[in-house]
Amino acid sequence: xxxxxxxxxxxxxxxxxxxxxxxxxxxxxxxxxxxxxxxxxxxxxxxxxxxxxxxxxxxxxxxxxxxxxxxxxxxxxxxxxxxxxxxxxxxxxxxxxxxxxxxxxxxxxxxxxxxxxxxxxxxxxxxxxxxxxxxxxxxxxxxxxxxxxxxxxxxxxxxxxxxxxxxxxxxxxxxxxxxxxxxxxxxxxxxxxxxxxxxxxxxxxxxxxxxxxxxxxxxxxxxxxxxxxxxxxxxxxxxxxxxxxxxxxxxxxxxxxxxxxxxxxxxxxxxxxxxxxxxxxxxxxxxxxxxxxxxxxxxxxxxxx
Amino acid sequence: xxxxxxxxxxxxxxxxxxxxxxxxxxxxxxxxxxxxxxxxxxxxxxxxxxxxxxxxxxxxxxxxxxxxxxxxxxxxxxxxxxxxxxxxxxxxxxxxxxxxxxxxxxxxxxxxxxxxxxxxxxxxxxxxxxxxxxxxxxxxxxxxxxxxxxxxxxxxxxxxxxxxxxxxxxxxxxxxxxxxxxxxxxxxxxxxxxxxxxxxxxxxxxxxxxxxxxxxxxxxxxxxxxxxxxxxxxxxxxxxxxxxxxxxxxxxxxxxxxxxxxxxxxxxxxxxxxxxxxxxxxxxxxxxxxxxxxxxxxxxxxxxx
DNA sequence: GAAACTAATTGACTCAGTCAACTAAAAGCA
DNA sequence: TGCTTTTAGTTGACTGAGTCAATTAGTTTC
Numbered sequence: 001x002x003x004x005x006x007x008x009x010x011x012x013x014x015x016x017x018x019x020x021x022x023x024x025x026x027x028x029x030x031x032x033x034x035x036x037x038x039x040x041x042x043x044x045x046x047x048x049x050x051x052x053x054x055x056x057x058x059x060x061x062x063x064x065x066x067x068x069x070x071x072x073x074x075x076x077x078x079x080x081x082x083x084x085x086x087x088x089x090x091x092x093x094x095x096x097x098x099x100x101x102x103x104x105x106x107x108x109x110x111x112x113x114x115x116x117x118x119x120x121x122x123x124x125x126x127x128x129x130x131x132x133x134x135x136x137x138x139x140x141x142x143x144x145x146x147x148x149x150x151x152x153x154x155x156x157x158x159x160x161x162x163x164x165x166x167x168x169x170x171x172x173x174x175x176x177x178x179x180x181x182x183x184x185x186x187x188x189x190x191x192x193x194x195x196x197x198x199x200x201x202x203x204x205x206x207x208x209x210x211x212x213x214x215x216x217x218x219x220x221x222x223x224x225x226x227x228x229x230x231x232x233x234x235x236x237x238x239x240x241x242x243x244x245x246x247x248x249x250x251x252x253x254x255x256x257x258x259x260x261x262x263x264x265x266x267x268x269x270x271x272x273x274x275x276x277x278x279x280x281x282x283x284x285x286x287x288x289x290x291x292x293x294x295x296x297x298x299x300x301x302x303x304x305x
Numbered sequence: 306x307x308x309x310x311x312x313x314x315x316x317x318x319x320x321x322x323x324x325x326x327x328x329x330x331x332x333x334x335x336x337x338x339x340x341x342x343x344x345x346x347x348x349x350x351x352x353x354x355x356x357x358x359x360x361x362x363x364x365x366x367x368x369x370x371x372x373x374x375x376x377x378x379x380x381x382x383x384x385x386x387x388x389x390x391x392x393x394x395x396x397x398x399x400x401x402x403x404x405x406x407x408x409x410x411x412x413x414x415x416x417x418x419x420x421x422x423x424x425x426x427x428x429x430x431x432x433x434x435x436x437x438x439x440x441x442x443x444x445x446x447x448x449x450x451x452x453x454x455x456x457x458x459x460x461x462x463x464x465x466x467x468x469x470x471x472x473x474x475x476x477x478x479x480x481x482x483x484x485x486x487x488x489x490x491x492x493x494x495x496x497x498x499x500x501x502x503x504x505x506x507x508x509x510x511x512x513x514x515x516x517x518x519x520x521x522x523x524x525x526x527x528x529x530x531x532x533x534x535x536x537x538x539x540x541x542x543x544x545x546x547x548x549x550x551x552x553x554x555x556x557x558x559x560x561x562x563x564x565x566x567x568x569x570x571x572x573x574x575x576x577x578x579x580x581x582x583x584x585x586x587x588x589x590x591x592x593x594x595x596x597x598x599x600x601x602x603x604x605x606x607x608x609x610x
Numbered sequence: 611g612a613a614a615c616t617a618a619t620t621g622a623c624t625c626a627g628t629c630a631a632c633t634a635a636a637a638g639c640a
Numbered sequence: 641t642g643c644t645t646t647t648a649g650t651t652g653a654c655t656g657a658g659t660c661a662a663t664t665a666g667t668t669t670c
Contacts, residue, residue, distance in 0.1 A: 160469025209310025
């Protein structure tokens, strides 16, 4: 039996969120769409070629009711339907150009509502909210798909994120002290201050608008690219993200005619070391140090391109 | 502007949760209560003696509709109402014994539904879900009580947060470019790398475990304390937080026998300038520069202690 | 090739929720 | 003080979102 305190808290949240969604759904008040209409159109718009049964099942709608909604949409030229050649009873539903515009308009309204709610929050809080939502969904939604990760160049604030997340993670996981954060901040700061877009780059891995990984290539001179600040957040480990980031670096370094990539790491970072080995880096030197508190094995690795 | 990835993720969650709540609310299907009825009865049952307006406001119901629901409840002997002696227009609504039994019955059904959902989860997961729910609610519920701000020393990750939040804010608000983030990261990194706990300090203002403000005192030598990186997040402005942080600095500098506090800022940062003036800083020099893109007026202020 | 099942539609209905108008008490105002 | 404006609650009149049962037509089963 599950703890009743938990259940009460969940009920409490559900009550609150019922209200909250009620407010958000006001967005449709001055359109000729009901919430149900909007849900249906959204589903059709984002899943080209669904069938009515699938819609009814996923949105938990009465088939009769849905049929009427679809009929109206068809009359208003928002959707087109044709029989599924594989099963002539079933139909393939698609939005028309007009329907797509409407779909986008509804999306815009919905976005505005949420943006308004988020606008009252401190920087970082929207990320917290979304992270919490994601974690709820991952556990309560049996068909939650893994969310896609995008890798992109850095934007304002990202360098600060790198400093923050790395120092937090490594102090927690390995007991390093604040000198580590100082080092990261200085490295990151110098990277930005002297940033040379022609030869240097910073990749940020992002999921649902939340940063989950990073890596940086800086110009070490003499045809040597320095790979720095490789990091993958705990919540996104096991997806091969570290490998993808390192691959980006190698591709970039080759394209920029570097002859070698060099990096400094600590052997305690096993996952990273595994990646470096796999892509062909070789260990060239090693030294024990206490730069961040506990004694560690600092290592220099290079990859000839 | 809030990141669109975040907004999409939130919309996604809302769509999912609309469905989820829809399923949960099936609990009332075989009772003679609608979801609205249940919400009303729940609210009356848990807040002895509410008025109809309060109910209508909190549950976002039409007063006419609510009035009819209450009438029905009264007829079914679920509630009793009497005029509020303090305001004869208003009524005090209470559940009867029968109403309370019904209230409990609905609660039980609702609990069962949630318990069923939780039953599919591994141990520890329900706790995660509830923690996530609580954190969403704390941030999105406007009626959640105002959350206290605490000012404390820095911890791992805080310096990165300073870099991130300041650079994000100033690029958005004043169009400064990434060299600003670079400068902040270097200043912050040096502060940490050479941190002298006897003469230096970093204050972080925190609300609900989330950072909302910062300031740093570093030793400039010669009896001069440098005040740096003063920042208050947008959503926490107007609480006098900036002033509190500066006061902390002054108190600290006095205690450490500094003879002067000096700081560099830009006149475009009006709120900060207002604080410096108010606590007695005086402007000693000024120069135009383009360090961060747009032309700005850099200013040096000092306060003799 | 008949029986059982599924996708979609239509007819017929109902009741949850809305809007406007009204009463009565309270609050504001000069 | 009396006048106007606002607020709490109620009622009449309505509508349209959503439900249920029955029907058609295609598909699967054995």
